[in-house]
Amino acid sequence: MAILVLLCVLLTATLSGIAGMAGGMILMAVLVTVLPVASAMILHGAVQSIANGSRFWFLRRNMVWHVIPPYLFGATIVVAGFVFTTIVPDPSLVLLLVGTFPWIARLVPRLGGLDISNPPNAFACGISVTAAQLLAGASGPLLDVFYLKSSLNRYQVVATKAFTQALGHLIKLIYYSSIAIVAVEPIDSLLTPSFIFGSVILAIAGTWIGTRFLDRVNETTFRIVTGRIILILGTLAILKGTWELWA
Numbered sequence: 001m002a003i004l005v006l007l008c009v010l011l012t013a014t015l016s017g018i019a020g021m022a023g024g025m026i027l028m029a030v031l032v033t034v035l036p037v038a039s040a041m042i043l044h045g046a047v048q049s050i051a052n053g054s055r056f057w058f059l060r061r062n063m064v065w066h067v068i069p070p071y072l073f074g075a076t077i078v079v080a081g082f083v084f085t086t087i088v089p090d091p092s093l094v095l096l097l098v099g100t101f102p103w104i105a106r107l108v109p110r111l112g113g114l115d116i117s118n119p120p121n122a123f124a125c126g127i128s129v130t131a132a133q134l135l136a137g138a139s140g141p142l143l144d145v146f147y148l149k150s151s152l153n154r155y156q157v158v159a160t161k162a163f164t165q166a167l168g169h170l171i172k173l174i175y176y177s178s179i180a181i182v183a184v185e186p187i188d189s190l191l192t193p194s195f196i197f198g199s200v201i202l203a204i205a206g207t208w209i210g211t212r213f214l215d216r217v218n219e220t221t222f223r224i225v226t227g228r229i230i231l232i233l234g235t236l237a238i239l240k241g242t243w244e245l246w247a
Contacts, residue, residue: 001034002190005043009199013051013206018213023206024048024165025098025230028138029237032094038176039188040094044137045173046196051203052166058211059159064152067122071164074126079171082134086179095241097136102144102234116146116160125164133168134175140165144230158211 008030016023027047031040056063114121125146132139143165147157 002195005031005034005190006199006202009047010202010206013047013203014210016051016055016207016210018210023051023140024169025138025140025233025237028098028136029095029233029240032137033240035188035190037090037094038179039191041137041172041176043191043196043199045169045176047199047203048138049166049169049173050200051207052162052169054204054207055211056159056162056166058208059155059162062153062155062159063163064117064156064160067116067119067125067160068163070119070122071126072167074123074128075130075167075171076126078127078130078134079175082175092241092245094136095237095244097132098138099234099237099239099241101132101136101139101142102230103238104142114146115150117150117152121146129164130168130171133172137172139168140230 008027012023012027014023015026024044028040028044031044034040035043114124116122116125125143129139129143129146132142143161147161150157152160
């Protein structure tokens with residue numbers, strides 16, 4: 001089980017380094033299948049905050065900083081609500097939410113016009129994406145809605161998404177760690193300090209490998225391929241979540 005999770009961490013970090021998305025969604029689907037929800041959220045938060053943080057660092061010169069203040073304002077509102085309610089979602093719900101986001105984006109045309117560089121949209125992004133992070137563990141497909149129609153180039157997209165995702169995963173890590181501390185749901189025995197450390201190292205390595213390939217992808221291909229990947233993965237997550245819900 002440990003080897004499977006570590007291999008998945010490396011491969012998904014590499015995928016996210018190339019596409020700026022999808023890796024976290026796949027990793028969450030795997031973790032919530034083999035671990036209790038809180039433990040899956042903690043490991044996912046630790047790995048993805050570092051993976052996204054390192055991806056941002058590798059591409060930091062392309063960061064679009066003006067989207068951060070309204071994004072943080074929206075995120076703060078959501079965090080306050082979750083702290084007061086102490087929600088721990090069911091695993092099947094996590095998978096269904098993760099898989100539904102990309103299809104909502106595709107089937108509701110108005111969402112396709114959202115632009116993260118617009119302050120009201122950045123605020124809405126902070127609210128919706130942070131809520132998705134805390135409920136589903138991964139929000140890449142939803143976050144993607146605010147970027148693919150923006151005027152940002154692929155380097156700016158990957159760098160800025162990485163920064164906002166790192167913040168979201170860090171919030172998720174703190175929230176579910178707090179839940180584990182008060183024994184709402186104990187941490188799985190697999191999550192030893194050495195295992196988490198190894199996962200983080202592999203996440204950084206995978207991110208570095210993935211970002212090396214980014215130079216070889218043009219703008220048009222980047223947007224088409226990432227969109228298709230997300231839809232395929234979303235469908236698989238929906239199918240698995242539905243199966244677990246009715247099994």
